[in-house]
Amino acid sequence: MTIVLNTIEEKSVLEQISNLIKDDEKEIVNASDKKIAHCMGCNQCWLKTPGVCAIRDDYESILKKIVKADNLWLVCDTRFGFLDYKGKRMMDRIMPMLNMTIGFRDGWMRHELRYHALNIGLLYQGAADQAMLEDWCKRTAANIGGHSLGAIPLTETTETIPTTLNSKHSTLNTQPTHLVILNGSPRVQKFSNTNKIIHSFAKGLEEVGVTWELHNLSNRKEWDAAREAFINNERTLIALPLYVECVPSLMLEFLETQLAEPKQPKEISFLLHGGMDEGNEFRLCERFLQGLPEQLGCSYGGTLIHGGSFRIRTAPADQVEKMVTPYVEMGRLFAQKGNFLTPEAAKFIGMEQYPWLVRKMVSLLFLKKVNGEFEQFAKNWGCTRPLNDQPYK
Numbered sequence: 001m002t003i004v005l006n007t008i009e010e011k012s013v014l015e016q017i018s019n020l021i022k023d024d025e026k027e028i029v030n031a032s033d034k035k036i037a038h039c040m041g042c043n044q045c046w047l048k049t050p051g052v053c054a055i056r057d058d059y060e061s062i063l064k065k066i067v068k069a070d071n072l073w074l075v076c077d078t079r080f081g082f083l084d085y086k087g088k089r090m091m092d093r094i095m096p097m098l099n100m101t102i103g104f105r106d107g108w109m110r111h112e113l114r115y116h117a118l119n120i121g122l123l124y125q126g127a128a129d130q131a132m133l134e135d136w137c138k139r140t141a142a143n144i145g146g147h148s149l150g151a152i153p154l155t156e157t158t159e160t161i162p163t164t165l166n167s168k169h170s171t172l173n174t175q176p177t178h179l180v181i182l183n184g185s186p187r188v189q190k191f192s193n194t195n196k197i198i199h200s201f202a203k204g205l206e207e208v209g210v211t212w213e214l215h216n217l218s219n220r221k222e223w224d225a226a227r228e229a230f231i232n233n234e235r236t237l238i239a240l241p242l243y244v245e246c247v248p249s250l251m252l253e254f255l256e257t258q259l260a261e262p263k264q265p266k267e268i269s270f271l272l273h274g275g276m277d278e279g280n281e282f283r284l285c286e287r288f289l290q291g292l293p294e295q296l297g298c299s300y301g302g303t304l305i306h307g308g309s310f311r312i313r314t315a316p317a318d319q320v321e322k323m324v325t326p327y328v329e330m331g332r333l334f335a336q337k338g339n340f341l342t343p344e345a346a347k348f349i350g351m352e353q354y355p356w357l358v359r360k361m362v363s364l365l366f367l368k369k370v371n372g373e374f375e376q377f378a379k380n381w382g383c384t385r386p387l388n389d390q391p392y393k
């Protein structure tokens with residue numbers, strides 16, 4: 001069974017879909033006329049009501065279909081060479097297909113599957129970085145145990161944007177005095193791991209006398225101030241969690257709808273972190289971020305990357321402190337250099353992939369403890385179902 005999740009409004013796209021996807025047993029779901037919100041990263045689908053999203057909108061009926069399917073095709077427009085926010089939103093909401101518990105699968109650290117493997121494909125309309133979209137499909141499918149069905153342009157005349165290394169690197173010669181920080185996480189500030197990381201990083205900025213201001217994209221009421229701060233300042237740092245192999249859909253929406261090209265030289269740097277430990281997990285998103293400033297008329301100040309942040313929310317306070325303290329030094333360094341284009345920042349990512357022996361040790365010594373920590377957190381949160389519950393089976 002194949003589900004085609006179409007986010008493009010024009011009716012003509014339906015004929016193209018039928019020409020490109022031949023499976024007789026396919027069901028096309030038009031998501032563009034449905035009410036579907038962005039994932040806000042609340043974790044309820046993993047730790048409070050396992051498998052059931054806290055947002056009770058039209059996505060629930062789609063999820064029930066996905067649970068019965070072997071193949072999922074996403075149909076969407078592109079922006080910045082990647083999926084547009086409406087398309088990415090569909091994939092961010094797919095989290096209930098996985099459990100929070102973690103293990104190694106095919107040599108990589110991954111969340112365990114709640115149901116079965118799902119193959120993922122993409123039909124896209126608009127200019128795009130074809131290679132990046134293909135990689136994104138492969139990585140996203142692998143996370144849900146499946147394989148990629150490919151990334152295929154809806155029209156043959158699609159323009160290519162090679163986003164990789166496209167942005168001019170650091171064009172500002174001045175020392176930073178003030179930094180605008182945007183928290184790109186959709187999770188409310190109080191519970192956001194990115195928020196804790198930012199505050200550690202900012203301690204380092206303050207030590208060197210750099211002032212900073214913070215705007216949270218999780219709160220749409222802060223979007224006007226965030227846009228104004230971006231326009232009126234030289235340097236902006238966007239700190240974000242990795243979401244389904246790239247940028248959260250809410251952050252994409254902000255970029256697509258709010259950020260016009262600036263009038264004077266500006267630089268954007270990124271602080272990217274995410275649940276998984278291995279550096280390789282972040283490289284595709286890094287590629288996207290490298291190309292993004294150019295498309296916003298800015299230069300690129302590098303991306304600081306670090307994994308293993310999913311536990312910040314669930315771990316005891318002393319361990320959280322240990323996890324975020326290394327960012328103080330990175331803040332100090334940024335304040336001195338004005339960007340992340342330094343060997344120290346490049347090293348911060350850690351190991352690209354755990355070797356076999358380390359995987360064994362991590363499984364034995366660490367993952368059991370971490371998965372137990374999730375169970376405990378869930379119990380304390382009032383969860384009455386097992387974490388691997390299958391509510392839609």
Ligand SMILES: Cc1cc2nc3c(=O)[nH]c(=O)nc-3n(C[C@H](O)[C@H](O)[C@H](O)COP(=O)(O)O)c2cc1C
Binds near residue numbers: 092241310
């Ligand atoms: C919808 C969603 C998708 C995610 N996708 C990834 C991913 O692809 N890789 C990863 O390492 N972590 C992923 N994570 C984990 C987050 O990056 C991580 O928990 C981060 O610490 C959240 O930061 P925040 O609390 O500021 O949102 C995902 C989390 C959510 C909610």
